[in-house]
Amino acid sequence: MVIGISGGTGSGKTTVANKIVVEVGVDNVVYLQQDSYYRNLGDMPLEIKRHVNFDHPDALDNDLLINHLQTLKAGESIDQPVYDYTTHSRTTVTRHIEPRPIIILEGILVFYSPELRSMMDLKIFVDTDADIRFIRRLQRDIEDRGRSPQSVMEQYQTTVRPMHLQFVEPSKRYADIIIPEGGSNLVGIDLITGKIKAILNAQR
16 A cells, blocks of 8 residues: 655644554565655756755656655565755665664655655645744754755745745645645544454454
């Protein structure tokens, strides 16, 4: 069973995904984040990397992501790339992942690709107000990714917001379920985890 979780930056996608993992059981779930599949910019100068539009679909290596998803669905393991957000490049380390009954694929653009959508059994869109999403993005990028407040605000205005309006928000129409307020919507998460457990038990 493949579950896609999308929504704007800072909407609470990761929180929703983690709560599903806890409820369903970590031994039953593979959790893939689309952010791990940014294209490798290699030896490109850091100053140029900082101006790459990471919120556009072209920034993602969807071919590799689709290949890994197909491999896991076929019952085989993968070696997932590990991305360094500070240097905007893939590290030499990979993350070995074994197949499990449920695959969660999470990211802002996972509904953009028709091929990815066709592989999903359940599509969830996490819908949160823009001001809350921006505050969360600002806090995350400063604390976890070593960015300055000025660079985060500049990136949000020049690429994040325009790409959200062009690609992310329109993809909401592909969702089977829309969860307002992300991880704080416990009723919505309980309904989803109950459905997943029922399907998992039926498969067994």
